[in-house]
Amino acid sequence: MERRKFIKGLGLGSLVLGTTVAGLPKASARSRHRWKMVTTWPKNFPGLGTGANNLAKLVKEMSGGRLRIKVYGANELVPPFEVFDAVSRGTAEMGHGAAYYWKGKSEAAQFFSTVPFGMTAQEMNGWLYYGGGLKLWRELYADFGLVPAPAGNTGVQMGGWFNKEINSLQDMMGLKMRIPGLGGEVLKRLGGTPVNLPGGELFTALQTGAIDATEWVGPYNDLAFGLYKAAKYYYYPGFHEPGTTLEALINKEAFDALPSDLQAILLNACKIVNQDMLAEYTARNPSALQDLLTKHHVDLRVYPQDVLQRLRTLSAEVVAEIAEKDAFAKEIYTSYRKFLQQAKGWSRISELAYLQARDGG
Numbered sequence: 001m002e003r004r005k006f007i008k009g010l011g012l013g014s015l016v017l018g019t020t021v022a023g024l025p026k027a028s029a030r031s032r033h034r035w036k037m038v039t040t041w042p043k044n045f046p047g048l049g050t051g052a053n054n055l056a057k058l059v060k061e062m063s064g065g066r067l068r069i070k071v072y073g074a075n076e077l078v079p080p081f082e083v084f085d086a087v088s089r090g091t092a093e094m095g096h097g098a099a100y101y102w103k104g105k106s107e108a109a110q111f112f113s114t115v116p117f118g119m120t121a122q123e124m125n126g127w128l129y130y131g132g133g134l135k136l137w138r139e140l141y142a143d144f145g146l147v148p149a150p151a152g153n154t155g156v157q158m159g160g161w162f163n164k165e166i167n168s169l170q171d172m173m174g175l176k177m178r179i180p181g182l183g184g185e186v187l188k189r190l191g192g193t194p195v196n197l198p199g200g201e202l203f204t205a206l207q208t209g210a211i212d213a214t215e216w217v218g219p220y221n222d223l224a225f226g227l228y229k230a231a232k233y234y235y236y237p238g239f240h241e242p243g244t245t246l247e248a249l250i251n252k253e254a255f256d257a258l259p260s261d262l263q264a265i266l267l268n269a270c271k272i273v274n275q276d277m278l279a280e281y282t283a284r285n286p287s288a289l290q291d292l293l294t295k296h297h298v299d300l301r302v303y304p305q306d307v308l309q310r311l312r313t314l315s316a317e318v319v320a321e322i323a324e325k326d327a328f329a330k331e332i333y334t335s336y337r338k339f340l341q342q343a344k345g346w347s348r349i350s351e352l353a354y355l356q357a358r359d360g361g
Contacts, residue, residue, distance in 0.1 A: 033258065035069045038087070040080040040097035042200045043073025046224050047217070047284070048246065051152045051277045052096040055248065058269040067262050069094060080198040087249045088144045095249035096151060099137075100181030101196075105144065107322050108329040110181050111336050112137045112148070114244040116315035118336070121153040121243035121278050123343040128245070131339040136332050145252045149270040152246030152277035155285075157238035158222065159303055160215030161206065161231035166303060169310055178202060178214040183240025186314045199225070206230040215240065219288035220281060228296045235301050239311050246277070 037056060041049040056069035072092070074080035083095040084102045099113040112133070119127060127133040128150055141148045160179070166172065173191035184194030195211055199221075205211045207230040214231070215238065216222050228234070248270045255263060292298040303311075323333035 031066070031259065033067045033262070035067065035093035035254065036077065036091075037069050037071045037094040037096060038077050038083050038092045039071065039095065040074055040083050040101060040198065043076060045073070045199065045221070047154070047221055047277065047280060048152070048199075049073060051246065051273055051280075054276065055096070055151060055269055055273045058272060059266055062265045062269060063262055067258070067266065071096075074198055074200060080200075081196075084144070084146075084249065087251050088146055090251050090253065093251045093254040096246065097249065098180075098244060098246050099148070103181065106140060106329075107325055108140060108332050110322070111332050112140075112245060112247070113181060114241045115319055115336070116183050116186055116240045117242065117312050118319075119243055119340055119343060120347075121155045121245075123340065123347070124153065124243045124245050125150070125274070126343065127336065127339040132335050133339070136335060140328065140332070141249075142252070147250040147252050147255050149248045149250065149267055150245050150274040151248035151270040152274055153281075154217050154221075154241070154244045154246070155278055155281050156218075156243060157215065157241040158218045159235035159238050159240075160213050161222070161227050162213040162233040162235060163206070163209075163231050164212065165233060166235060166301070166307060168304060169307055172307065176210075176212045178205065178211050179240060181240070182315070182318055183215070185318045186240065186311055189314045189318065190310065203227060203230055217244075218281065218285050219292055220284035223288045223292055228292055228298050232299050233301050234292065234298045235303055237303070239303070239308060239315070245274075248273075 037052060039049065039052045041052065043049060044053065052071050056071050060068050072078075077092065078086045080097075081101055083092075083097045084105060086092050087095040099109040099111075101113075102109045112128075114124075124133075128137070134150070137148050160177065164171065169190070172187070175187070175192040176195060177187055177192055178195045178197045179187055180194075180196050184196065187194050195205075197205055197211075197214075199216060202214050202216060203225055206214050206227065214227070216225060216227065218238070222228070222234075250266070255266070258266070293300060319333070323330040
């Protein structure tokens with residue numbers, strides 16, 4: 001009863017991130033539930049894998065043990081790129097991954113992970129929670145029997161690891177690079193060859209020459225994978241992933257079977273993890289970058305301006321073309337673009353202006 005009073009006091013009993021749950025079927029208030037969560041990440045991998053672990057831990061603590069979730073890393077229960085189908089079928093009640101991995105299900109899903117030269121983490125959260133993005137996301141996944149929720153963000157990522165210098169557009173031609181989602185399509189149009197590999201296979205693929213370059217996340221995760229041992233050049237900025245939202249996938253039948261307080265706990269635990277993961281990357285990336293530069297003598301490079309300019313042009317074309325796939329894709333694109341334009345106007349006179357003033361630029 002005390003827990004119920006606490007939840008009611010937070011306003012979680014009837015409101016979940018702006019979505020009412022009063023009409024959903026309720027199980028017994030004292031019932032206990034045991035769920036499985038499958039992930040696209042290596043078991044206990046820093047940031048991404050531990051984010052899924054933190055989500056399960058939070059749910060257990062907030063529910064007083066009434067909802068317990070066992071986390072399975074990539075390949076423990078299902079392969080990393082089969083998480084979506086596993087949760088949709090009910091093989092597992094939950095999954096943790098990123099929406100751009102499921103472009104084969106719907107190309108529009110990629111808007112809910114990251115868009116090249118698109119929104120930052122803060123802007124994505126603004127769009128999802130207060131700009132209608134989350135409503136569109138849930139509508140898109142409804143046909144698959146899934147309830148999505150933001151459950152992590154890496155912030156701006158790095159451009160990636162390369163075995164050769166990138167001095168011009170010509171150097172991108174024929175480049176075989178691990179890069180998923182819309183960023184991969186942009187590279188393809190530039191003349192490169194995108195390859196989609198799970199994180200656990202990146203080091204070997206780069207070391208053996210199966211790929212010429214790879215992006216992963218940023219210094220914190222790249223250091224953990226030891227990618228500096230397999231490639232010499234470390235490029236920035238991560239034009240392809242300016243603020244990558246990670247997702248919790250929830251089987252809708254399993255979700256509907258929960259009592260309303262557990263539904264609220266689950267979705268709000270996702271929201272906590274979404275914010276916490278970004279804070280962790282903000283804290284861990286700076287020191288990891290220093291280790292890469294000072295201990296491992298990584299050659300840090302910035303993409304040439306002509307390369308960035310061409311990538312920006314191609315990115316706009318790729319994203320716009322998705323909107324022509326169907327009416328709902330266009331609705332998502334229109335919502336995303338409108339929010340981005342408004343956010344850019346504010347960012348210029350807020351964060352960008354402040355950072356320039358702080359740094360004397």
